[in-house]
Amino acid sequence: MADSAPVTLRTRKFITNRLLARRQFVLDVLHPSRPNVSKEELSEKLAAMYKTDKKRVVTFGFRTAFGGGRSTGFALIYDDEESQKKFEPKYRLVRSGLATKVEKPSRKLRKERKNRSKKFRGTQKIKGADAAKKGK
Amino acid sequence: MSSPDAAVDTQQVCKLLDDMKSSMVSARETIQSLKEKGPSYLETKDGISLLSLKHQVLLSYLQSLLLVSTRRAIGHSLSSRDRPIEPFSNPERSARGTDLGDMVDHMIEGRVVLEKVKVLEGRMRYQIEKLVKASQQKEKSDASDVINDPLAFRPNPHNLLDANDDEEAEEGLTRDSTNTDGIYHPPRVAPMPYVPQTSAKTKRQQRAPIPTSLASVLHADGSMPHVESTSGLGNTPSLNHTSSRAKYLKHLSEFEEDQFGRVMMSKKDARRRVRDEEALALGGGLSGLGEEGKGGGRRRGGAGGWEDEFGDVLRDVGRGSSHSLGGDGYEELRQRGKRGGVLERSRENKKRGSDSLVIDGEVPQKRKKSRFETERKGIKSKR
Numbered sequence: 001m002a003d004s005a006p007v008t009l010r011t012r013k014f015i016t017n018r019l020l021a022r023r024q025f026v027l028d029v030l031h032p033s034r035p036n037v038s039k040e041e042l043s044e045k046l047a048a049m050y051k052t053d054k055k056r057v058v059t060f061g062f063r064t065a066f067g068g069g070r071s072t073g074f075a076l077i078y079d080d081e082e083s084q085k086k087f088e089p090k091y092r093l094v095r096s097g098l099a100t101k102v103e104k105p106s107r108k109l110r111k112e113r114k115n116r117s118k119k120f121r122g123t124q125k126i127k128g129a130d131a132a133k134k135g136k
Numbered sequence: 137m138s139s140p141d142a143a144v145d146t147q148q149v150c151k152l153l154d155d156m157k158s159s160m161v162s163a164r165e166t167i168q169s170l171k172e173k174g175p176s177y178l179e180t181k182d183g184i185s186l187l188s189l190k191h192q193v194l195l196s197y198l199q200s201l202l203l204v205s206t207r208r209a210i211g212h213s214l215s216s217r218d219r220p221i222e223p224f225s226n227p228e229r230s231a232r233g234t235d236l237g238d239m240v241d242h243m244i245e246g247r248v249v250l251e252k253v254k255v256l257e258g259r260m261r262y263q264i265e266k267l268v269k270a271s272q273q274k275e276k277s278d279a280s281d282v283i284n285d286p287l288a289f290r291p292n293p294h295n296l297l298d299a300n301d302d303e304e305a306e307e308g309l310t311r312d313s314t315n316t317d318g319i320y321h322p323p324r325v326a327p328m329p330y331v332p333q334t335s336a337k338t339k340r341q342q343r344a345p346i347p348t349s350l351a352s353v354l355h356a357d358g359s360m361p362h363v364e365s366t367s368g369l370g371n372t373p374s375l376n377h378t379s380s381r382a383k384y385l386k387h388l389s390e391f392e393e394d395q396f397g398r399v400m401m402s403k404k405d406a407r408r409r410v411r412d413e414e415a416l417a418l419g420g421g422l423s424g425l426g427e428e429g430k431g432g433g434r435r436r437g438g439a440g441g442w443e444d445e446f447g448d449v450l451r452d453v454g455r456g457s458s459h460s461l462g463g464d465g466y467e468e469l470r471q472r473g474k475r476g477g478v479l480e481r482s483r484e485n486k487k488r489g490s491d492s493l494v495i496d497g498e499v500p501q502k503r504k505k506s507r508f509e510t511e512r513k514g515i516k517s518k519r
Contacts, residue, residue: 013393026393061398066410066417074396 005033009045011075021083023050027059027075036064036071039095043075052077056084058092186260190253197246200239212236255359382416385409 008030016023027046031037039059047054062073078084085098093099104110117125208214218233232238257264333339346354388409392398401409475481 024396026396061392063398066414072393 005031007031007034007037007041007045009042009049020087021079022087023077025075027073029062029071029073030069031071032069035068036062046075046077050077055096055098056081058084058088058096060092186253186256187264190250190257193246193249193253197243197250200243200246204236204239204243207236207239214240217241258358381412385412385416 010028010030011025012028014023014025027042029037029042039062042059043054043057046057046059050057056078058076058078060074062071064071078087081098085093088096088098090099094101105113204214212235214236216235217237218235219238220230220232222229232241388399476484
């Protein structure tokens with residue numbers, strides 16, 4: 001995919017966060033004739049700029065200023081994969097592909113099952129809950 | 137050397153010598169007067185006064201400038217420095233060396249000091265002017281010219297104290313004379329009407345609003361450079377970002393950048409935020425939650441500061457065309473002759489009665505009975 005116009009990246013408030021093993025900054029993206037720059041493209045560009053692996057770069061929170069052409073967001077660059085897996089929240093790990101989403105039944109369903117199982121005791125709980133559900 | 141040249145030269149030399157002599161005499165006189173004033177005049181126990189600081193700093197600045205230029209002409213390098221060991225923040229720092237770089241440092245320091253002194257002097261300007269005027273006035277005018285004397289009408293707090301003491305003394309006397317019978321007599325106060333304060337809103341309304349032409353003065357900082365707006369529009373209040381909503385949005389964006397994450401907002405708030413930021417970007421015109429815009433109400437102004445800046449012009453433009461439909465002033469007369477709509481006719485009929493002949497327009501017609509009315513009549517006849 002060829003760029004229609006050059007994209008300029010500017011970093012502000014650059015902080016090296018030793019406690020969380022990462023470098024974090026506010027990112028200003030100037031994209032004059034493009035609607036928006038995707039997060040993957042931004043992480044590729046940042047990886048090239050800071051000479052790291054593109055999977056260590058995490059970008060989030062982008063908002064386009066009115067009139068287009070400029071968006072502001074945040075970016076983090078982790079030192080290594082273990083620290084990234086340790087410190088990043090689950091949803092961002094799922095976004096970058098380092099973790100899989102846990103599929104759970106809906107919250108309402110879970111609570112209903114729990115309440116149904118309250119009527120039983122011991123191993124009957126498992127049988128009782130499922131039976132009631134099927135009966136319903 | 138020919139004799140006329142020699143004569144000219146000697147005359148010039150003599151003149152120069154005389155000038156030097158007179159200047160040395162005058163300098164000696166001033167030094168003598170300083171010596172007579174004694175050491176108290178030059179005492180710096182309480183620090184140097186601000187005004188004399190300016191002279192000293194300027195003089196040393198000029199000296200350093202002269203030295204720098206002459207030494208540079210000789211060929212000394214500007215970067216040769218003889219720095220003292222202690223850092224700048226240490227008050228016991230030893231004096232600088234005498235290299236060119238040190239001179240430049242000295243000049244920079246002097247310039248910064250002079251700029252700060254200028255700001256301080258600006259703040260004290262009123263007092264200094266008053267004192268100077270007072271001293272000048274004492275030389276010129278007589279004692280009877282009280283009005284021109286700026287220090288004549290200053291308040292005298294002692295007057296107030298004396299008044300209080302007299303009143304208490306008088307009240308004490310009267311009380312002793314009349315209140316010996318032991319009955320409580322309430323104090324005699326003039327009756328005043330009670331005006332209850334309904335809410336905080338009325339308090340804000342009662343306080344006169346700041347005129348928009350002066351509103352920007354509150355935020356104007358004399359030490360900061362003058363800022364021109366890029367849109368070219370003037371000093372309307374919305375453009376100064378004085379609305380609480382604009383300040384809140386600015387604070388929010390700064391907070392988000394500091395906290396390194398976006399703030400959680402409901403969809404309604406998020407949409408409102410986007411809309412308000414658009415309005416701000418187009419040139420202002422936001423009104424806060426409790427504030428009223430210029431017209432009163434939120435969405436009157438349209439995009440940006442359009443209504444704020446050109447509101448009076450636009451209102452003038454619309455005035456002529458909305459007068460009359462035809463434009464010749466006879467429209468109202470024409471409308472009177474026309475038959476009114478169904479609603480108007482039904483209202484008229486209600487007033488007159490359902491069976492009477494109705495004259496609408498030119499031809500009198502018998503009113504057509506609706507099905508409801510016939511049935512109603514039918515019920516009555518049945519009974």
